[in-house]
Amino acid sequence: MLKIVKYPDLILKKSSEEVRHDDKSLRSLIPHMVETMKKNQGIGLAAPQIGISKKVIIVTEGEEAHAFLNPRIVKQSKEKERDEEGCLSLPGLFMKVSRAKQVEVAAQTIDGAKVRVKARGLGARIFQHEIDHIEGKLIIHRVSPLTRWKLRNQLKNLPR
Numbered sequence: 001m002l003k004i005v006k007y008p009d010l011i012l013k014k015s016s017e018e019v020r021h022d023d024k025s026l027r028s029l030i031p032h033m034v035e036t037m038k039k040n041q042g043i044g045l046a047a048p049q050i051g052i053s054k055k056v057i058i059v060t061e062g063e064e065a066h067a068f069l070n071p072r073i074v075k076q077s078k079e080k081e082r083d084e085e086g087c088l089s090l091p092g093l094f095m096k097v098s099r100a101k102q103v104e105v106a107a108q109t110i111d112g113a114k115v116r117v118k119a120r121g122l123g124a125r126i127f128q129h130e131i132d133h134i135e136g137k138l139i140i141h142r143v144s145p146l147t148r149w150k151l152r153n154q155l156k157n158l159p160r
């Protein structure tokens with residue numbers, strides 16, 4: 001039950017559905033996502049990665065994991081930062097991805113509260129990575145065609 005959906009599963013390419021905070025399935029989905037993320041040593045996770053096409057993400061800050069519903073980036077710094085990124089759905093693959101240094105995210109919590117979160121550095125990177133997931137994008141779609149081409153053999157031989 002704690003399995004991660006891996007590339008090239010089609011669910012990872014789909015834009016996920018918006019959720020309502022009173023959707024009862026979230027009560028079990030969120031703890032399940034947190035557990036799966038931790039078991040796999042992740043620092044973020046999006047619902048499609050466990051096979052659920054809903055706009056729910058988990059973002060780790062320090063030791064704490066926070067769940068956000070329907071997150072979207074409302075502001076981002078022009079300044080970018082390139083850093084190595086991996087993804088639990090692309091095991092063993094790491095690549096330099098350029099991301100905005102700072103973002104502001106609008107989302108909902110499980111209690112239905114509307115929140116705005118400002119994040120920078122690693123936190124901003126995790127938000128951008130997970131929000132990409134719920135829009136059907138992976139890190140391989142954030143690198144140059146040349147980088148993707150260089151990774152083609154590794155992509156074909158990913159562990160399932």
Ligand SMILES: [Zn+2]
Nearest residue numbers: 086087088089
């Ligand atoms: Zn990922």
